[in-house]
Amino acid sequence: MTTRNGKVPDTPVEVLVDLLSKAVGIATANNGVPTELMDHLQRALDIASGLDDYLENITTPESEPLTELYRKTVTHDWDQVYKDGKTMFRLPKECITGHVEGQTLKTLVHMCQAKRILEIGMFTGYGALSMAEALPDDGRLVALELEPYLKEFAQPVFDKSTHGKKIHVKIGSAMESLKELTEAGEQFDMVFIDADKSNYINYYKFILDNNLLRLRGVICVDNSLFKAKVYLKNVTDENALALRDFNAFVVNDPRVEQVLLPLRDGITVVRRVSAAAECSRTKAIITEDEVFRGVRGCTILERMRLDGRVAYVTGAGQGIGRAFAHALGEAGANVAVVDVDPIKAETVVKELTLKGINGLAITADISKSEDVQRMIDSIMSKWGSVHIACNNAGINMNSASEDTTLEEWDQTFSVNLRGTFMCCQAAARVMLKQGYGKIINTASMASLIVPHPQKQLSYNTSKAGVVKLTQTLGTEWIDRGVCVNCISPGIVDTPLIHSESLQPLVQRWLSDIPAGRLAQVTDLQAAVVYLACDASDYMTGHNLVIEGGQSLW
Ligand SMILES: C[S@@+](CC[C@H](N)C(=O)[O-])C[C@H]1O[C@@H](n2cnc3c(N)ncnc32)[C@H](O)[C@@H]1O
Numbered sequence: 001m002t003t004r005n006g007k008v009p010d011t012p013v014e015v016l017v018d019l020l021s022k023a024v025g026i027a028t029a030n031n032g033v034p035t036e037l038m039d040h041l042q043r044a045l046d047i048a049s050g051l052d053d054y055l056e057n058i059t060t061p062e063s064e065p066l067t068e069l070y071r072k073t074v075t076h077d078w079d080q081v082y083k084d085g086k087t088m089f090r091l092p093k094e095c096i097t098g099h100v101e102g103q104t105l106k107t108l109v110h111m112c113q114a115k116r117i118l119e120i121g122m123f124t125g126y127g128a129l130s131m132a133e134a135l136p137d138d139g140r141l142v143a144l145e146l147e148p149y150l151k152e153f154a155q156p157v158f159d160k161s162t163h164g165k166k167i168h169v170k171i172g173s174a175m176e177s178l179k180e181l182t183e184a185g186e187q188f189d190m191v192f193i194d195a196d197k198s199n200y201i202n203y204y205k206f207i208l209d210n211n212l213l214r215l216r217g218v219i220c221v222d223n224s225l226f227k228a229k230v231y232l233k234n235v236t237d238e239n240a241l242a243l244r245d246f247n248a249f250v251v252n253d254p255r256v257e258q259v260l261l262p263l264r265d266g267i268t269v270v271r272r273v274s275a276a277a278e279c280s281r282t283k284a285i286i287t288e289d290e291v292f293r294g295v296r297g298c299t300i301l302e303r304m305r306l307d308g309r310v311a312y313v314t315g316a317g318q319g320i321g322r323a324f325a326h327a328l329g330e331a332g333a334n335v336a337v338v339d340v341d342p343i344k345a346e347t348v349v350k351e352l353t354l355k356g357i358n359g360l361a362i363t364a365d366i367s368k369s370e371d372v373q374r375m376i377d378s379i380m381s382k383w384g385s386v387h388i389a390c391n392n393a394g395i396n397m398n399s400a401s402e403d404t405t406l407e408e409w410d411q412t413f414s415v416n417l418r419g420t421f422m423c424c425q426a427a428a429r430v431m432l433k434q435g436y437g438k439i440i441n442t443a444s445m446a447s448l449i450v451p452h453p454q455k456q457l458s459y460n461t462s463k464a465g466v467v468k469l470t471q472t473l474g475t476e477w478i479d480r481g482v483c484v485n486c487i488s489p490g491i492v493d494t495p496l497i498h499s500e501s502l503q504p505l506v507q508r509w510l511s512d513i514p515a516g517r518l519a520q521v522t523d524l525q526a527a528v529v530y531l532a533c534d535a536s537d538y539m540t541g542h543n544l545v546i547e548g549g550q551s552l553w
Pocket residue numbers: 095096097098120121122123124125126127128144145146147150172173174175194195196
């Protein structure tokens with residue numbers, strides 16, 4: 001059976017189009033067919049035949065390497081390849097996943113934030129490359145394929161794509177490869193089963209029985225409608241019957257939930273259900289507590305999410321503050337970006353908005369009490385709460401102690417200590433009332449050691465004050481739901497540090513740092529998220545030092 005364009009009907013819709021075309025042809029050739037029946041037939045054909053083209057057109061276009069892979073696949077003479085003995089089996093070009101399904105897989109990878117994917121049955125790699133495009137840079141896709149010829153065919157196109165390096169093709173029988181992957185302790189966030197139909201059930205069982213699928217991982221299964229033969233009567237096709245049995249097995253498997261999407265030849269999306277559900281099913285003797293189930297059913301990574309939280313970061317126009325604002329936003333919080341420089345604050349808000357994070361730019365000088373109160377009021381009127389107060393703004397002036405002026409001392413203390421205190425107090429007035437809050441102050445490694453050779457008495461003493469402020473507030477407010485902690489960064493790599501005059505200092509500092517490098521602002525991001533989230537609820541008054549070991553030498 002081939003369609004008018006010479007393609008073998010490969011999906012329920014293509015079969016329908018084929019049958020309806022034939023019916024319309026017969027009806028047209030017969031004068032006695034009632035016009036109404038003819039119209040219905042034509043309309044049914046229009047609906048069925050327009051669907052795939054429409055889906056093609058309204059789906060995000062494929063990348064250039066995918067276009068090339070598709071073209072290269074459908075124009076290849078697979079029969080000749082088989083006759084030449086280059087493949088063990090005759091491979092129909094219809095094997096290819098194609099644009100709409102490729103984009104569906106890509107979307108699923110994004111949605112489950114997969115980092116490791118397993119594909120069983122790669123063919124020329126269209127599905128593999130589609131999924132790889134959605135993986136982060138350190139993501140990995142293992143593609144299992146029987147035919148060595150297909151690796152040679154796909155690799156040059158993979159090499160042209162910036163995502164191709166994420167794909168590792170493993171040649172051999174998929175079942176043997178699965179055993180090897182299990183031996184190696186591999187686990188996957190997403191598995192795409194698209195190889196020999198009779199073995200689907202074995203792949204599926206092996207994956208679940210051997211923990212190859214991470215908890216909350218997803219299995220996608222291709223061809224689960226098998227040209228509609230899974231539900232038609234009098235079907236003898238072995239592959240269709242294998243798929244029918246497979247579908248029946250999965251729907252009765254209590255370890256999973258699934259849905260069959262009637263896209264192309266059917267894609268079943270299977271999700272491993274929670275550990276608690278598995279545990280009651282297996283009646284395993286386990287301690288079913290929060291360690292097992294997760295606090296409020298959340299895994300540790302989920303507990304670090306900040307969805308629905310309102311945060312502010314002072315000094316967020318650049319450097320550490322900007323990195324904190326991005327980190328809190330990436331973790332799910334709405335972030336008020338506070339800075340004395342309105343343009344810098346606006347710019348960071350634009351960056352956040354581009355990443356889909358809600359931001360609010362606030363211009364404030366935190367050494368002024370009226371600015372501090374205005375900052376809190378603006379956040380309250382915009383978002384109705386403050387859950388996370390990140391008091392980061394600070395200044396640093398250098399002078400030998402015998403020359404330090406009172407102006408320098410006062411200015412430094414006015415921002416670093418007095419300003420931080422005012423922010424803590426203003427934020428806490430909201431937080432204590434709501435019975436919840438996370439205050440995170442930026443102190444410094446200078447609170448522990450005396451960094452040298454630069455001389456910065458006012459800075460060092462003000463930052464030591466921030467630690468004591470943090471400890472005092474942290475103990476005073478913890479029983480009313482407000483944690484106060486601080487982060488003490490070591491020497492942070494900023495553009496200023498690369499100036500010629502500071503280079504000799506940098507060399508000196510580096511020899512004092514066990515890590516052998518300065519801190520990047522990104523080295524501090526996980527700490528602020530940790531201190532901002534519920535997972536750190538028992539931590540208060542703590543000085544979290546992140547200095548590559550410098551204070552220990
Ligand atoms: C439907 S095609 C896969 C299409 C592919 N996923 C794509 O995105 O275009 C099925 C592939 O499975 C491979 N295959 C079949 N049996 C296999 C087995 N036992 N082990 C590994 N690969 C197998 C075939 O060689 C073929 O390339």
